[in-house]
Amino acid sequence: MNENNDVFTKEEREEARRDEMRELLMNAFDGTSLLYEIYKKRGWLDKILTDKILSMDKDALYLSSQVADICETHDYVIKNKRRELLEYINPTQMGEGNSKIYKHNYISVFKLKMIHGLTGEGSEFTLPQLKEIIYGNITKSTTEQKQDAGNDMMFQMMKKMEQFDKFYDMVQSGEFFNEIDKRAQESARRLMLEGTKDDEVKEKVLEIYEKIISPDTDLTEKETFLALFNDLENEYPGQAYTIKMYKNASEDRINRFRQDEREMYIRKVKETISDLLDDYESAKSENERNLIRDKLQKIGRDNPDLSFEIRYWFSTIGKEKKKKGFFGRIFS
Structure with missing residues (x-):
């Protein structure tokens, strides 16, 4: 060794x-x-x-x-x-x-x-299209009837294949990927054209999605709009996967918006603490310093989830000013 x-x-x-x-x-x-x-x-x-x-x-x-x-x-x-x-x-x-x-x-x-x-x-595929490639059919609902033999053919063939050389021949001839491309195109076509209500559903989900990604709506409004997808799923069960696709995309955008909003809030809290420390340093009376201490304590009480960060910022920002005693009085 x-x-x-x-x-x-x-x-x-x-x-x-x-x-x-x-x-x-x-x-x-x-x-x-x-x-x-x-x-x-x-x-x-x-x-x-x-x-x-x-x-x-x-x-x-x-x-x-x-x-x-x-x-x-x-x-x-x-x-x-x-x-x-x-x-x-x-x-x-x-x-x-x-x-x-x-x-x-x-x-x-x-x-x-x-x-x-x-x-x-x-990217090249949607999640529903990828599910069809993996499982062989676009839906996995227990209420579905027997799978169409054509939809199931690719997955079942791969699942039951006993010899690798058969699969290798398919890859070499291009048959395998021709079938995948064919399935992806068919899946996309069905997602966009299935039933007479597809255009109506597409218009509604796009309207909701655009409101969610708009910079003019706040987080509460975005979450309210997100709940509308559930109503659409109940109203248009035949277009559930189209609605689900936009719903998942909307959830991703809301999560990103929530993270960005959180980061902005944390940055604002840090700047407020820095400003208060500067005010404390230049305060001319004990009364002014007490008021600043109260404000800093309130920030700590209002943000218990940021307790560690607030202490860290305070010690970092105030390091050169050597405010350890003051730090203990505020957060003890």
């Missing part, structure tokens, strides 16, 4: 671990995963075999926030896409109810990486 450490540098050992993860992922997905073959056929493997992916620990279980970092996206994006393809991603579930959490091994993380790269704004 020590001998090997002397022979190989740290960089060489890390490269060996990345090579091992690359081999594990290729063994698990190459020739068996529809999504992997899309990346492979189009020369996109470098988009999913990133340094962060190859640096995963094969024995580790990752939380959603860690998965988001590995996949280079936001936590809420991972949660939304996992919810839509939970059976395929197959994370480890721990706890129940509100305390339920999901943990992901390297296989589940890599599936999420592939899903994220193929869906989202500006």
Whole structure:
């Protein structure tokens, strides 16, 4: 063991671990995963075999926030896409109810990486289209009738295929990807044209979506508009997936807006604390200083979730002024 450490540098050992993860992922997905073959056929493997992916620990279980970092996206994006393809991603579930959490091994993380790269704004597929590629039919409702044989053909064929050479021949001939492209186009066509009410639904969901992404609506208004999608799902059950697609996109935008609003609020609190410390420094009487202390204490009471940050900002901002005694009086 020590001998090997002397022979190989740290960089060489890390490269060996990345090579091992690359081999594990290729063994698990190459020739068996529809999504992997899309990346492979189009020369996109470098988009999913990133340094962060190859640096995963094969024995580790990752939380959603860690998965988001590995996949280079936001936590809420991972949660939304996992919810839509939970059976395929197959994370480890721990706890129940509100305390339920999901943990992901390297296989589940890599599936999420592939899903994220193929869906989202500006991507080639929507989540419903990807579900059809994976499962073979666009809906998974228990109230659905028997699956159409044509919709089910691709997935069932891959699922039951016993010999890899058959699958390889399909890839080489282009039949496999022709079928995928055909299915994606058919899925898109059905999402846009299904039933006589599609145009009416599209107009309504676009109107709601535009109000949600508008800078002229506040967070409360956006959340009110979001609830309208539930009414549309009840009114137009046949167009549920079209409505769901816009609803998920709207939830993503609201989450981003909420995060931006929160960051702006935190920045404002920090600036207020800085200004009050400057006022304290220039105060000419004990009465003025007491008023400033009251204001700072009120900020702490009004923002209990920022208690640690407020203490940290205070100690950082006031470090040069050496206000440790003052700090203790305010937050004790």
